[in-house]
Amino acid sequence: MKIRNVIFSLFALVLLLTLAAAARTGAAGKDKEKDKDTPAARSGVSQDDTSRLQGEQRFHANCARCHAAPPKFAPRMAGTIVRHMRVRANLTEEDARLILRYLSQ
Amino acid sequence: MLGFTLLARKAMQAGLLCLVCLLPITLEGQEDLAKPIPILTGSTGYFTRVNGGTFQDAPSVSPLLLVPMGDKWLLEAKGSYSLTYAKGSEGYYEGSSAYGMPYGQIDYLANRYVTITAGRFVTPFGVYSERLGPNWVRCLQLTPMIQSVFSGSSLGGMLRGGFPAGSDKVNFNYAAYFSANNTHHLLATDRSTGGRIGFFFPGPRLEFGASFQQVLQLDRPHSAGVHFVWQPNRVPVTLRSEFVRQSGTKGSGYWIESSYRLSQIPYLRRLELVGRGQQFFADPKLTYAQVKKLGALGKDTNQADAGINYYFRSDIRASASYGRQFVLNRNVNLWVVGMTYRFVMPLGPKGNPL
Numbered sequence: 453m454k455i456r457n458v459i460f461s462l463f464a465l466v467l468l469l470t471l472a473a474a475a476r477t478g479a480a481g482k483d484k485e486k487d488k489d490t491p492a493a494r495s496g497v498s499q500d501d502t503s504r505l506q507g508e509q510r511f512h513a514n515c516a517r518c519h520a521a522p523p524k525f526a527p528r529m530a531g532t533i534v535r536h537m538r539v540r541a542n543l544t545e546e547d548a549r550l551i552l553r554y555l556s557q
Numbered sequence: 558m559l560g561f562t563l564l565a566r567k568a569m570q571a572g573l574l575c576l577v578c579l580l581p582i583t584l585e586g587q588e589d590l591a592k593p594i595p596i597l598t599g600s601t602g603y604f605t606r607v608n609g610g611t612f613q614d615a616p617s618v619s620p621l622l623l624v625p626m627g628d629k630w631l632l633e634a635k636g637s638y639s640l641t642y643a644k645g646s647e648g649y650y651e652g653s654s655a656y657g658m659p660y661g662q663i664d665y666l667a668n669r670y671v672t673i674t675a676g677r678f679v680t681p682f683g684v685y686s687e688r689l690g691p692n693w694v695r696c697l698q699l700t701p702m703i704q705s706v707f708s709g710s711s712l713g714g715m716l717r718g719g720f721p722a723g724s725d726k727v728n729f730n731y732a733a734y735f736s737a738n739n740t741h742h743l744l745a746t747d748r749s750t751g752g753r754i755g756f757f758f759p760g761p762r763l764e765f766g767a768s769f770q771q772v773l774q775l776d777r778p779h780s781a782g783v784h785f786v787w788q789p790n791r792v793p794v795t796l797r798s799e800f801v802r803q804s805g806t807k808g809s810g811y812w813i814e815s816s817y818r819l820s821q822i823p824y825l826r827r828l829e830l831v832g833r834g835q836q837f838f839a840d841p842k843l844t845y846a847q848v849k850k851l852g853a854l855g856k857d858t859n860q861a862d863a864g865i866n867y868y869f870r871s872d873i874r875a876s877a878s879y880g881r882q883f884v885l886n887r888n889v890n891l892w893v894v895g896m897t898y899r900f901v902m903p904l905g906p907k908g909n910p911l
Contacts, residue, residue: 520874522872523870529593542732
């Protein structure tokens, strides 16, 4: 009786994990489908390239207004620097997000 | 009064204890690769200045500690230390040191519109003091005279933020603060209130805004100012300007600065040419005693500066400038030559590029 309970519990656990994994894959697939409909995807430019380009533009418009362009930083360092500059230079939330992406790549 | 002082000291001790206890917990929680880490940054510089024939050598260091906590908090603490060696009356070089804390503040990014700041902070007035102050950022090392007209440091609370104003074509930014009076000789601040608003147009890269400060002690003067920054898209030129006027005894003035990075010319792309003109108008009603007390702010002054900066790397820069100051009965030459180095050091695992 006890063995049957253990097997049943294991089976339920595996089923749950499989369902969760399937749901996640499905969501990722939907995201990819959505990406296909974006102007960037239609023009053959990847989402990464678009956000990098936007980040570069925001970087030059905001950061280069005061100082020379710094080198790229490791992502966790860039996160701190961009948060500091968001406060000091009153960057908008979107500008900060795109600049962080650009500096981290 | 004694009870209040003790209470304030206890509160400060408790606050510091909480900070010390919270810091390791916060750092432990930052294992995720995307989480920001504490960093130590800042700049060092060594400058030789000649002011009206008087030589000065001035090495300096300004470390800045940045500690992010969670997704919304940031602790910022900046210190400054400088030595000045100048030739004394007997012909020997004498050294003097100066140190201080330009700011030590904690920021809470409440939402996309508001950031709450508390502690000691740089007064949000114009663009120079907050954004162009560090010696590795400023194009000319000599500070414009009008920076002494208003109170540059504050101790208290501030609300600030920046967000798109209706469309992507214009961003609105603001800062509003209240500062308490502090008489500590290193951390002195005035009891004051004020703020700044600004508009930034990302397309033409044009920014303009206005600032206001009301001092709430002594003769209660107020200061008002306007600023603009323009960086055309086609040419690597930056134009900046500020105007300030005070209602009290400190007069009014403006500066206009232009910098041109020769990035379009081969072999000269690391070079930057800078020029600045400024005028300061002392209050005409000053008495002799007030003129003596105010020093440089007691006399009408015109000044023109020209300089070059050479970027060895983005973080190492050599600078040289010449200026001519025209003051009543005393026209002087101002020479500055030196170097700056900006450092950034991670205080934790920095992660790999995305």
